[in-house]
Amino acid sequence: MEFLYYPGCTLKNKAKDLDLYARRTAEALGVTLTELPEWQCCGGVYPLGRDEIATKLSSVRNLIAARDAGRDLVTVCAACHNVVKQVNHDMATDDYIRTRVNNYLQPETPYEGETQVLHLLEVLRDKVGFDAIREKVVKPLTGRKIGAYYGCLLLRPSKVLAFDDPENPTIIEDFLRALGAEPVIYAQRNECCGAYAAIENENVPKKRAGAVLSNAKANGAEELVTACPLCMYNLKKQADGTGVKVTYFTELLAEALDIR
Amino acid sequence: MENNNLREQILFTANADPKKCMKCGKCSGACPNYDEMEYHPHQFVSMVQNGDIEPLLKSESLYLCLTCMVCVERCPRNVQPARFIEAVRLAKIRQQGENRLTPQQIPAKIEEDTPQQLLVSAFRKYTK
Numbered sequence: 001m002e003f004l005y006y007p008g009c010t011l012k013n014k015a016k017d018l019d020l021y022a023r024r025t026a027e028a029l030g031v032t033l034t035e036l037p038e039w040q041c042c043g044g045v046y047p048l049g050r051d052e053i054a055t056k057l058s059s060v061r062n063l064i065a066a067r068d069a070g071r072d073l074v075t076v077c078a079a080c081h082n083v084v085k086q087v088n089h090d091m092a093t094d095d096y097i098r099t100r101v102n103n104y105l106q107p108e109t110p111y112e113g114e115t116q117v118l119h120l121l122e123v124l125r126d127k128v129g130f131d132a133i134r135e136k137v138v139k140p141l142t143g144r145k146i147g148a149y150y151g152c153l154l155l156r157p158s159k160v161l162a163f164d165d166p167e168n169p170t171i172i173e174d175f176l177r178a179l180g181a182e183p184v185i186y187a188q189r190n191e192c193c194g195a196y197a198a199i200e201n202e203n204v205p206k207k208r209a210g211a212v213l214s215n216a217k218a219n220g221a222e223e224l225v226t227a228c229p230l231c232m233y234n235l236k237k238q239a240d241g242t243g244v245k246v247t248y249f250t251e252l253l254a255e256a257l258d259i260r
Numbered sequence: 261m262e263n264n265n266l267r268e269q270i271l272f273t274a275n276a277d278p279k280k281c282m283k284c285g286k287c288s289g290a291c292p293n294y295d296e297m298e299y300h301p302h303q304f305v306s307m308v309q310n311g312d313i314e315p316l317l318k319s320e321s322l323y324l325c326l327t328c329m330v331c332v333e334r335c336p337r338n339v340q341p342a343r344f345i346e347a348v349r350l351a352k353i354r355q356q357g358e359n360r361l362t363p364q365q366i367p368a369k370i371e372e373d374t375p376q377q378l379l380v381s382a383f384r385k386y387t388k
């Protein structure tokens with residue numbers, strides 16, 4: 001199985017473990033992630049404004065490259081996934097946006113949202129299969145109580161993301177079970193960590209990520225797992241001194257497959 | 261109704277219909293940053309609808325929406341309140357000299373593990 005892979009800016013810098021173990025574990029599971037040549041940063045947050053055209057262009061360039069290569073586009077960062085998938089939806093459904101973006105980029109064939117955008121977790125669930133992963137686990141995470149932290153970006157808006165049930169998701173818990181761990185369900189797992197407000201108002205992530213951590217801990221979680229570098233940053237700050245460890249899902253997978 | 265052009269611009273950018281709101285308050289009840297906000301998601305919807313936009317343009321609430329999309333997800337009428345907050349914020353920061361965040365402020369905010377994602381996201385939300 002081969003996919004085009006869009007790493008995004010942070011996986012090349014501060015979230016290298018998210019990138020490295022995505023590639024290594026995928027390869028071990030028979031999935032080749034070929035990096036999209038000359039990819040551009042998605043901008044981190046989906047530009048909600050309808051007349052925001054320039055801020056959508058980088059995502060469309062990536063999407064066109066995938067279409068022209070005839071491959072599905074795989075993301076690993078939750079934010080990249082959210083942005084690229086929502087822009088793709090605009091290109092498929094919003095004539096105003098589609099026309100302006102195509103007029104600007106002038107691709108040989110106008111782009112109309114043809115590319116399939118998949119998060120690596122979806123590839124693991126739907127293409128590889130959690131049962132197949134379970135069979136490849138050599139070092140099961142037995143006895144580890146891990147809380148899945150979904151946050152916002154993988155789930156919402158669910159009409160576009162179509163990733164999982166936005167209020168009662170199960171994909172990461174199923175993933176954890178396949179690795180032999182014990183998933184911990186807690187109410188805050190799909191609530192915001194405080195996101196980019198960290199740049200100007202520390203109190204927001206302090207309160208939000210703090211609430212996530214204490215709720216997870218109160219329900220017995222000893223570790224949290226995420227797919228988002230910004231969630232990681234906000235959670236880690238609040239996790240300091242609580243004994244709760246925060247890791248990327250690719251790290252856990254690598255550990256269970258013993259390729260760390 | 262003051263400033264009709266501004267209202268029309270905001271409605272266009274938002275690309276959502278405030279008239280569909282039935283004022284149930286579910287959006288604001290679910291908003292993770294409700295406590296910090298002066299104007300809440302349902303108020304953005306009704307104030308834009310009423311053309312009462314000046315107070316919103318002056319409010320810190322513009323910078324407190326986390327784009328978490330909870331209000332969008334849980335609104336029973338598909339009003340998409342976050343789109344109104346976004347549109348008002350854009351109306352503000354698109355004006356000359358109204359950038360909320362400047363590159364000069366960044367070095368003092370960088371820590372060892374600050375992810376690039378935080379910086380690009382913040383610039384996208386706070387700066388034009």
Ligand code: SF4
Binds near residue numbers: 301341342
């Ligand atoms: S998108 Fe903004 S307004 Fe809506 S619930 Fe999230 S933080 Fe609140």
Ligand code: SF4
Binds near residue numbers: 282283301
């Ligand atoms: S949830 Fe929807 S209908 Fe209810 S107050 Fe908010 S915007 Fe209006």
